[in-house]
Amino acid sequence: MSRPIVATVDTSALRHNLAVARQAAPHSRVWSVVKANAYGHGIDRVWQSFAATDGFALLNLEEAILLRERGWKKPILLLEGFFHADELAILDQYRLTTSVHSNWQIQALAKAKLSAPLDIYLKVNSGMNRLGFAPEQVQQAWNKLRGLENVGEMTLMAHFAEAETSEGIEQPLRRIEQAAEGLDCLRSLANSAATLWHPHTHHDWVRPGIILYGASPSGKWQDIASSGLQPVMSLNSEIIAIQNLKTGDGVGYGSRYRAQGEQRIGVVACGYADGYPRHAPTGTPVWVDGVRTHTVGAISMDMITVDLTPCLQAGIGSQVELWGSNIKIDEVAESAGTVGYELMCALATRVPVKIS
Numbered sequence: 001m002s003r004p005i006v007a008t009v010d011t012s013a014l015r016h017n018l019a020v021a022r023q024a025a026p027h028s029r030v031w032s033v034v035k036a037n038a039y040g041h042g043i044d045r046v047w048q049s050f051a052a053t054d055g056f057a058l059l060n061l062e063e064a065i066l067l068r069e070r071g072w073k074k075p076i077l078l079l080e081g082f083f084h085a086d087e088l089a090i091l092d093q094y095r096l097t098t099s100v101h102s103n104w105q106i107q108a109l110a111k112a113k114l115s116a117p118l119d120i121y122l123k124v125n126s127g128m129n130r131l132g133f134a135p136e137q138v139q140q141a142w143n144k145l146r147g148l149e150n151v152g153e154m155t156l157m158a159h160f161a162e163a164e165t166s167e168g169i170e171q172p173l174r175r176i177e178q179a180a181e182g183l184d185c186l187r188s189l190a191n192s193a194a195t196l197w198h199p200h201t202h203h204d205w206v207r208p209g210i211i212l213y214g215a216s217p218s219g220k221w222q223d224i225a226s227s228g229l230q231p232v233m234s235l236n237s238e239i240i241a242i243q244n245l246k247t248g249d250g251v252g253y254g255s256r257y258r259a260q261g262e263q264r265i266g267v268v269a270c271g272y273a274d275g276y277p278r279h280a281p282t283g284t285p286v287w288v289d290g291v292r293t294h295t296v297g298a299i300s301m302d303m304i305t306v307d308l309t310p311c312l313q314a315g316i317g318s319q320v321e322l323w324g325s326n327i328k329i330d331e332v333a334e335s336a337g338t339v340g341y342e343l344m345c346a347l348a349t350r351v352p353v354k355i356s
Contacts, residue, residue, distance in 0.1 A: 004237050004269050005236070005274055005352075006235075006237075006352050006353070006354055007351050008233070008234045008236065008324075008354045008356055009042070009045060011046065011048075011049040012356075013214055014046055014049035014050065014212065016228075016229075017229050018050055018052060018053060018212060020228050021206070021208040024199075024206075025195050028202045028204060030208065031055045031056065031057040031075075031077055031208075032055070032056055033058070033079075035057065035079060036059075037063070038213075039210065039345060040344035041213060041344065042353060054074065054205075056074075056077070057207055059079055061087060064076045065090075068094045068095075076094075076097065077097045077121060079099055080101075080131065081102075082098055082108070088109065088112040088114065089112075095116075096118070097118065099121040099131075100122050100123065100141070101123035102131075110148055110150070112150055118150060119155070120151050120154045120155070121154075121188065122142055122156055123158070124157065124180075125158075126161075126173075126175050127172050127175055128160075128172075130159075132159075133179075135175045135176070135179035138156075139182070142154070154186070155186040155204065155205065156179070157188045160201075163190075163201075164193045164197075164217060166197075169194065173201070186203070186205070187203035187204055188207060189201045190206040191207055191208070191217070192211040194206070195207075195208045196211060210341055211224070212232075213232045214229050214230050214232045214233075214329075215229075215330055215344070219339045220334065221328040233323070233347070234323065235276075235321070236319065236320060239308075239315065241316070242265070242308070242315065243305075244264055245264070246259065247262070249263075251305050252299075256297050257282050257298075265305050265308055266306045266311070266320075268286075268303065268322075269302070269303065270302075271302040271303050273301045273348060273350070274302075275351065276304060276322060276343075277299070277333070277338060278299050279336050280295060280299055281295075281335065281336070282295060282297060283295065283335065285327050285331050286321070287320065287327045289311050289313055289318040290319075291310050291314070292310070293307050294307055304322075323343070
């Protein structure tokens with residue numbers, strides 16, 4: 001592809017970040033979360049870099065089947081479980097672990113004709129009110145499942161809505177303890193934030209996601225700056241044109257930015273059709289020719305304009321980092337009013353991806 005934009009996935013950073021997660025929870029097994037096509041990195045590109053993990057957690061049967069067909073023999077967890085009863089035959093064939101969060105799933109398991117029992121993760125609603133049984137319903141659901149010949153090893157599973165703060169996990173933990181009272185069970189509770197910051201939630205299995213890709217679960221890079229985590233995805237392009245502005249000259253659609261004096265700006269081959277956030281305002285950081293600068297004006301479908309005032313040597317063909325090791329993806333996301341998760345997942349299919 002002649003257009004200069006490219007995304008690079010650093011597989012050594014993936015391996016390193018998995019080691020950081022293991023170090024944070026040394027007594028737990030690790031589900032490496034690779035949902036959403038490995039957070040936009042490409043599950044088929046990256047799964048081998050997670051060879052040291054204990055299992056993969058994801059959503060789509062297609063991704064689970066892909067991993068099995070590539071040769072992955074260790075556990076795979078379906079985080080949202082199965083969506084229709086007839087999918088149980090596929091779970092049986094590929095030996096997948098499934099979450100169970102609704103009574104209809106228990107009924108489907110009771111009726112299914114399976115070759116061997118399936119391992120189950122029973123989901124507790126810890127107060128997030130997405131999936132799972134209320135604490136007072138868990139014992140009954142557990143006992144129903146435990147009585148089924150189609151059910152193998154069982155684990156209690158929950159999720160935290162506010163694990164970025166110390167206060168955010170205390171009430172959910174009380175709900176989980178209420179649900180688990182009297183149960184001698186394995187537990188999987190910790191997401192990325194809890195894996196890093198709340199050791200008492202680690203239990204048997206942790207489920208790191210965003211931290212494996214080198215971004216912060218809180219959305220703020222400063223929160224993980226001392227963790228040793230490394231950015232995995234970088235997005236790079238080049239300056240393809242330069243404009244010399246006079247005072248009052250507008251830039252881009254709507255002339256949202258006007259020059260306050262004479263100013264040199266660069267036009268970068270990257271836009272929202274590549275996955276860059278359309279709502280990123282003037283001032284969003286960018287790295288040009290080894291110098292930190294920022295965007296000016298509206299983000300176009302295919303182009304971004306940047307201030308070259310501090311970039312004295314920059315010209316046509318100068319290298320631009322939109323995010324990566326110098327400009328953290330969390331910085332760009334925070335400026336645009338979103339989170340690094342979304343930017344990773346939004347990388348467009350038209351952007352070529354290089355593996356390093």
